[in-house]
Structure formats: structure tokens, C-alpha cells
Amino acid sequence: MFLCLWAATFPSRLLAQSSFFERSSALYSSTSDSVRSFDTIRLSVGPGSILTSRNVDGWTPETGAGFVIQTPIVLGSTSLVGELGIGALAIPWTSKNPSRPDFLSIHMFIQGAVSSPSHHPVKLSTGLSAGNYFMSFSSNQVAGERKESELAVAVFFQIRRTFYRQLEGFAEIRTTRVYTRPKLDFVEAKVGLSITLNAPNWLRTVAE
């Protein structure tokens, strides 16, 4: 109950902290010259799904959800803003064959990206991610091995637009290769909202 209340009132409490917004927006919406590494974090959440897949013919992907947490990193004297982040995307897969189990895939990754430093509310970013593609098979349907995991790398493109201070909407396409044998290839799509916050002091302490 308290959690629901806290979540429901979170945006209004956030908007009330005007000084917080001024600082954050100054850091993130201006050119890279004013960006300091690890000063802010951007939290993105939204639903995602698989547009196309290869070598997973016996299963149908359903709609899942994911999140990414990113922080800026200054790339020398370049005008681009670098970003480091971690994230995950969970997708349930339904088996087409009753003899094979359904499974839930959780793609956990770290990523690096470069983002346009535009003053314009629309920003483009692209990057690479690497992580683990974890698959948990339903033990109710078959006996035997229930978990599999393998390295996955991805290339992604994202477009996002600021529509209210630190709130942005984004759309993302991610082409992922999972290095199983045979290799799995996906095109993942995700849309959602992101919010930029001041980074906690401990993050700067650890990261710097």
C-alpha cells in the first residue's frame, strides 16, 4: 500500500524539487562541454518485444519489459557525449511444440553508447552492449536441464525526445546475437520513458 502511494506521488514530488531539475537539465541538455562524467543517471523503462528471430523456430516470443540505467562519460575533447550503462530485457517465449518447454529469457547487459549533444529536444544515440542471455525453461513441462545462458552482444540505435524537463520518450531497435551453438539472432524493439536524475555521491566515488 505504502509502495503504491509512494509510486503514485513520485512524479509530483520530483517536479517539486525545482533546484534538482535545474541542475539535471543543465547537465544533460546542453553541449558535452558542460557534461561531467558520472554526474547524472538516466533511468529508462518500457515494454519490449522480438521483431524477428533466427534459430529459435520452435518458440514464439511474447511482449516483455526492460530497463536501462545510464550515466554520461566524457570522451576526451569530442563533441559527442559518451554513456555507460547496465540494463536487462525479459521476454517470455511460448513453445509451439508440447514436448518442449516454454522459457523466459533475460538479456542482462552492460552497454556503451555515444549520444548527439544537440540542444534540440530530439537526440540520437547508438552503441554496443555485451552481456548474458539467460534462459530459464519451465520445469513443469519437461525433465532435465532447466537453465541455459550464453554470451550475447548487440548493436542498438535509439531516438528520444524530451517532452517535459527531464522526462523523455524513446524508441529503440537492438540487433542481438547470442553465441550459442547454433547462434541465435534477434531484432528487439523497445519503447518507453526515461528520466534523468542527479547521480548519488557514491556512484561518483566508485566510478571516478
Add this chain to the structure above:
Amino acid sequence: MKRTIVIILLCIAAGPASGRQVTGRQVTGSEVSGSEVSEWDRSEIMTRGSVGLPELLRTLEPMRYWSTDRFSLRLVDSGMGGAHARGPSIVVDNLPMTSPFFDRTPYELVPLLSSDIASITLRSGLDVLDNGDLTDGIIEITTLRPKGFSIRGAVGLTNETGDPGPAIYSNAEAKNVDRSGPTAGLRMSWGSENVYVQAGFDTDSYHMTDERLDRRIWRLYAGDRKPIVTHATPNVRLSLLYTRFQLEVKAGHTIKNDFLFEEDAGREWPHKEYRTWAVGNASLGLNRQWTLGLTSGYTHLRTGNLAAQTILPGNLEWTSAFGQLSLGTKQGFGAWTVSLGGKTRDLRQQTGIQKELVPLGSISNTGFGHSKLELDLGKRSILSLSVGAQNHLGSLNTPTPWSYFSKLALRHTKASGGLLEIVATLGSDVSNDLLTTQNLVVRGASLGDWATGIHPPPFITRANTREISLYSSSFVRPDLLLWISLRGRTVEGLTAPERTLVKDEFDHQFLGATSFKIGQSGHVVSPSVGFVLTRPKAKMRFSYQYSRLVVGENLYFWKHFVGLSPHQLTGSISVTPASRFHLFVLARMGSQTVWPDYNSKGYGTLPRTFELEGTLSKELWRDNMRVSLSFLNVLDTSLIRHPAGVDEQFAVRLGVFVRFSDSEASAQAK
């Protein structure tokens, strides 16, 4: 075209174009010198993301290596000793730290993490160690000695791709493949200006699950869990550093579960090893010119077998100790050192059901002496002459118990900072390593059914090796060092194995017979060329090596020396694009290789290789922590380095390093 190449090479050898003096160079990156082609400092070492020592040595650009299981590496230095060479020895803080075991040198047992290392220097070519052994190259490592109380550690995990994923429900044969780790180490130390004490623990493990060797091992191994190579090594270090007296002592104990692939047997040996070792060096300044030194070491090794479906070699017990006393002086003319030492070895075996260990032959004693004279020829030139001899006192089945070593080197530092070095070496070596299948059979050891059909030579001849090398480096720009090396080696009297190994298609074992041919001769020539580019935030290394065998009709010599790519191209770049963020990329191309022993069904011809790896690393927590992520064989090309070896696939390695020190100022060992 050829003329152009010759002109370019002559320009490099002669020095900077037009005799231009490149003095007053302003390189704001790491300090550069003419010899840095074979030197790696700490910043370069740490960008490679390796946790364990073999993984680090593998990335040294001139290094050549092969492996049957991806993790236990057989370094062969510059390749002049052929694919079956014992490889370079590792000397850490002036102490010899490696001892051969069967046909390889177990580098992974040197208890060092990458983060322990201050610098590495690779000295290619024949040389002699403090224990009297002839070695084909020396890897000199200097370690850190943090001041105050310090706790440091590192852990590395490698995951090779190729697990089945959803295919596990459609392919009954599908199974998980190799992974490695944890490769880990922990150090606790206290140090001051004069005293340093350290306690450490090192461990490593890797799975033998690649399908190319998995079936072979399970055909032999009868354990109830999957084959995993593991080792654990608690170790200690004491270092005293006073003006007149210096002492360095290292000791440790290792327990290892191993699946060592032995070429004469054509398969792995599932066994345990228990090693206890200590090595130390003390030097005392008698006055301002004269220094007295003592180096000594002790190794005790015991083996035991793991469960197997065949009769394995009886348990072995090996004891070795050496001592060397040296007297050195520094005078106006240069420096001179003379050393005398001795070594004793004892090898015993447990055979059948008897518990007693039976001596294999008599105790083997060796006496050796060595002298080195360095003459200063002006401000920038040094002429050095080393001579040595050793006698194996009634230890071997050989009519030639004496072996010799001599090395003449002229080293001239150019005014530009480049280097010119000419070295001529003569080394003779009686195959005196008792822990080889060949010498074990000679001494009547029981190898069970594990290695059959080994017919040792009636006696062992002395192998004489002559080597000449020319190295020249020049700065063509303040930040660009070009270098060229020309090396030639002649070997006479080599005892070479003659193997016919046929692969069994069912269990992947390479069974056959091995005999040995004495007195084989041949020549190896190897030119190489490259450059080192040092910028404030980047360093790039590039090299090309060509090696050619000149053997005439001597098929045995050729068979013993091939196995390494005749053409090898290596390039690397280390970049720091942002504060405390580093990127390292290494690319290596090797031409087709031939392993004639395995060629009866065409398995002995391995295609050319191209491997690309990259590492991202970030220092965190005010430099108390470092995280690195490495991508190995990024292109996922087929990498088979030995006919019986694994097919290395794309892999990812995570390394985490932490340290908590009173003072970050690290005094380096002498």
C-alpha cells in the same frame, strides 16, 4: 620491389634519416627507449585485462605459443627453438621460477597475478640461468613492493561461447563447452624502505569440455565428475633491501589436478601433482667494488594418478636442489662476475602395488661454472662476454657429459635513442631433464599402458646450438621507433622424436609409436621487422616475423621444428580515450602450420589463423578497483593451434582487481 625493401631495411639499421639527431624528444607518454620493443611497463600490462600470468604472456606481441586446451600455454619465445622447444624460463625479481615437467614448462604455476607486475622484459635467444640450466629465452619480471600494510586481489572468469541454448531440447548430442575460472589470487603484505613480507594464495581452474578433447579424455578418465584442471598455491615472499645487503626469498606449495597432454603418449595424463618449492638470492657488498652473491633453490614434486580406465605411470617423486656462489666487481673498465655452483637431483617411482619408491638410476649431480665480463666501450657501448660449462657427473646415458655456453654481445645505444645489438651465442646441451617420457623410459620407469611403443635412443648426444642475431632500432620520429631483427640458428646433434600418431575416430586418441633419432642437424633463419608508436594516450606495436627452416634432406629435424606459422603478423594498440578508461586491441595472423606427426590422415595440417581480441578496462573507486572485460577471438574464427587441441571459440573474460594499500607509492624490487 625487393630493392625498395632492402633500402628501407638498411635505413632502419643505419638510424634516423639524414643522420638527423632526434635529441630533446618531447614524448609526454611513457618514456621510450630503443629496447622498449621487448619491454612492457605496468600501464601496458594492465590494459590487457589478464588476471593469470599465462594469459598475460600470451598477449606479448613477439611471443609465439600453442596449446591443446586453450589455457595451458606452451610458449616458444620467438620460435627459433621450434614448436617443441621447452620455451623461455621465467625469472621473477632475479629468481628462476620455472622448472620443466614432461615436455612443457608450467608457467601457470608461477604465483603471479598481472597486478603484481611492475614490468616485463623479454630476452630472446639462448642464455644460461643461475641454476646452470640452458634456456631458450628469459622472461624477466619485476614485481611491485607496496609500502605499508596492503591487501590486494584479483579474480578472472572466462566463458567460451557455444553452449546449446534452446537447441538442448532438439539435439541430444548438444552439451556445454569450455569455461575457465576462477583464476584468482590474494596478497597480504607489509613493506618499508628495507623490508617487505608477503603472504599470497593463487588458484586457477578450467574445464576440459571442448568436444575435440572431451571424448578423448573420457575414454581414459574414470572419475565421477567432469575433468577440470585446478591448482592451488599458497606462497610467501621475503625481501630485504639494505645498502650493502639484499635478500629475496620466495617459497610455496602447489596442489594441482591436471590432464596434461603428452605428445609421446598421444593423450592426456589424469594426475595430481604436489609441489613444494623455495628459491632465494642473497647479495652482500664487500666494499664499493666487490659483491658476493648466493642463489639457491629447492623443489620437491610428487605425482599421484586420478581414476583412469588404463594403467597410468607409477607415482613419481622428484627432488632437486641447486646452489650458486658468485663474486662480482664493478671497476672502471666495466663489470665482471664469476660463479660456481652445483645441482643435485633424485628421481624415484612407485611401481606396481608396492608402497616403496624405487630410485630410478643413481642420484644425478651436476657442477657448473659461469663468468660474465662487461666492458664499457665509451659512453654508449658495452661489450659483454659470457662463458660457462657444466658437467653431469655420471648421471646420464651419454658419452658426452660436458656442456658449454658462451655469448658475445655488443650493445650500442645510438645518439637518437635507438639501439644496435649484435649477439653471437654458442650453447651445448645434454638432454638432462629427467622428467621426460624419453628419460623416464631410459631409466626403466613404468609408464603403464598409458604410453606404449616408446623406444628411447641407445645414448643421448650433445646438442650444439649456434645463434647469431642482429637487432637495430631507430627513431624515425620522436614517437616512432622502427626496428629490425635478423636471427639465424644452427643446431647439431639434436635428439629428435620420430612419431607416427594415428587418430582413432571413435575416441579421438592419437596412439602410435615413438622412437628417437640422434645427431640431427639443421638451420633456422628468421628476419622480423616492426615498429612501436608511443603517443601521450596511446601505444601501438606492430611486427612481422618470417621463419624458414633450412634442413636439406633431414626429415627428422624438419618434423621436430615445424608446427609454428612461418609468417606471423601481430599488431596491438592500447588507448586511454577517457580518464581511467582503457582500450586494448590485439590482432594476430599466422600462416598455415604443419604437424607431421599427426599427418597420417591429414590432421596435421592446420589452416591459417586470424585472431582478434579486445579489452575494455576501467579504474574505479579512486584506483582501488579495476574492472576489465575482454573479448577473445571476437570474429569467432576457427582457432586450432594443435592437431589434438581444442577449437577456440569466441569467449568473454571478466577481470576484477582490488587493492587496499597504506601507500600507493610502490617501491620496485631491484
